[in-house]
Amino acid sequence: MIAALVVFVAVVALNTILDISLTPFTALEGLSLVATLVALLGVVSGMIVGFWIYAMMLRMxxxxxxxAVGSGFGPRQALGRMRRTSGTMVMLLLLMSLMAIVMSVPIILAYAVELFLLANVLEFxxxxxxxxxxxxxLTTLYGHYVKGRALN
Structure with missing residues (x-):
């Protein structure tokens, strides 16, 4: 959120100083190099921060x-039990994200050809x-990292 706020302030300042519009409907050739780089920086920093937040949420x-099984613990204990799992969490997030994107292609195509009922059913x-x-x-992570069960 802080990175998004900093980028937003920078974009508004550039918009005011250079009198350019950064609306999504503006053609890219109408943007200056600085505005394009700031917009790109915003997208990349938002993705990095979002990915980090999602990885932390997955660890916790x-x-x-x-x-659910009655042996609850807090965030500090959860992070302690998930120590040294950063590589696993990154790969898990990448694989889950890639799978969701690939599985969304039929939905996008259904919307593109205006088959809205089919798109809604596929989306559901x-x-x-x-x-x-x-x-x-979640249950696999709990069983493997907290309870010490082997992955078969």
Whole structure:
């Protein structure tokens, strides 16, 4: 949020100083090099910060299955039990993100050809699948990293 706020202030300042418009409908050739770089910086920094926040949330998510089985613990204990899992969390996030993007292609195509009912059904099915995949990932992380169960 702080990175997004800094980029937003920079874009507004550039907009005021250089009298350019950075609306999404502006053609890229109408933007100056500085404005394009600031917009790109905003996108990249937002992705990095968002990815880091999501990775931290994933590491702390073992608290949810622990609470469900009655052996709850706090965020500090969750991060302690998930120590040295950064590489695993990064790969897990990348794979889950890539899978969600690939599985969204039929939805995008259905919207593109104006098959809205089909797109809504596909979107519902994808959200259902991703919800259960997320629950499965949470319980697997809890079982492996907290309870010490082997992954077979």
């Amino acid at each position: 998510s073992v608290m949810l299955p622990a609470a 099915a994808l959200n259902w699948f991703l919800t259960f995949l997320g629950i499965s990932v």
